[in-house]
Amino acid sequence: MGVWREAALVVGKDLRIESRSRVAISQIVPFGLIVILLFAFALDPDRGILARVAPGLFWIAVLLAALLAIGRAFATEEQHRARDGLRLAGLDGGAIFLGKAAAIAVELLVLEVILGAGVVLLYDVNVHGIGILILTALAATIGLAATGTLYGVLAAGLRLRETLLPLLLLPVLAPVMLGATRAFEDGLEGAPGDAWPWVALLGIFAVLYTAIGVLAFGPLWEET
């Protein structure tokens, strides 16, 4: 079996678990939406602050919800010793990484569409430059999913992993947060030209951490 085919099997498995357990849609998405709502409580909704800082708030909500999704992706492997089963299946480590990361990316993209709609409706944002927004979201999501999967397996099986994961992930994701927010700002302000360097940065980040993940996941998966 090729690596892609093995990865497709893992994606199928993880997405099937999510579609049956509905944790992502019944818990993680509502969590993201309540965060969007809380920002309106924290920042006065009448003075147009929300619309101005909408890109940053959107990505913070995505980031927080992503932490839950990543924790969840590895919690499912802990139950019923599923991890041992997956290990015994003889799949390539890199393929498992790509599969798990892709499943997280798909979940995050769904989350981003819903939260994006929430931000547009609740914060009264005028959407311009939809193309650059989609590209930014794709690049940022791949970077998020790759680093998340990498740190997910790093913390898997450890005591205290629930509290450790955010501390490990958030500093590494600082450039993603920065790049995605600036690119969204530029896109919404109708200056997509300014957004390109940020999209390139997000792309480099995504490629780099996907490559590290493919290389490092195997050894980590065997150790933990």
Added chain:
Amino acid sequence: MSGAGATHTVGRDRLLDPRVSRAFGWASLVSLVALGLFGLWGAPEDATQKEAQRLMYLHVPSAWLAYLAFGVTALASLLFLWPRTRSMVWDRLAGASAELGVLFTALTLILGSLWGRPVWGIWWAWDARLVTTAVLFFLYLGYLALRRIPTGDPVGAGKRNAIAALIAFVDVPIVHFSVEWWRTLHQKATVFNPQLSAHIHGVMALTLWIGVIAFTILYVYLLDRRYRLAALEDEMEQREVDLAIAARVGTPRDGGTAPDPVEVGR
């Protein structure tokens, strides 16, 4: 396999010869006193920043040390991951160096903040270098938190730690460039303008160099001490395990493998 594995997992229990280590200790003390004398009295008062500028003699060496320490962590992690050089020596070294790195990053931020208040009028500025340093601090704080979680398998934990250190290290230039872009695309540098970063001469430069040398010697000394502590911790853990096994089994099997309980009890 087990023989090779044992040397791999334990490694040497000292980084430096005790006499060399003591020499570094005294040398760091002497050079820090020299730095204190030059920094407080030897160097002239700065024309624009007044006395606050003297904090730079600690701030700049701290920043240098933080980067040196994180570089050593990355290098030691690479050496641990490479099978031919794998040894707990590198894992301990990486951990010890990262601790010093975090300590001196914190010191850099605190000293910079104390300096910023009188000179800039603010405790904190959203300057590229400041933000990068702050992110760096949290990156390695996470790494240390990961290291602190006990596992039963030192080599497995070592691999995990080494990979985590390298992931963090790879992120540093990306953080640096993204923050640099962020601050330069949106506002021109207001803080590090040419007037403030004026050239330094003579005794001021000399003092700065004394600081860098003193801190580097101090780093080697502290690294050695921290390494020794980690080695002793590992040994204690190993002895406790051996003792527990011996207690379970009754008497130590074939003599030399388990330690003598009397000796351990001392």
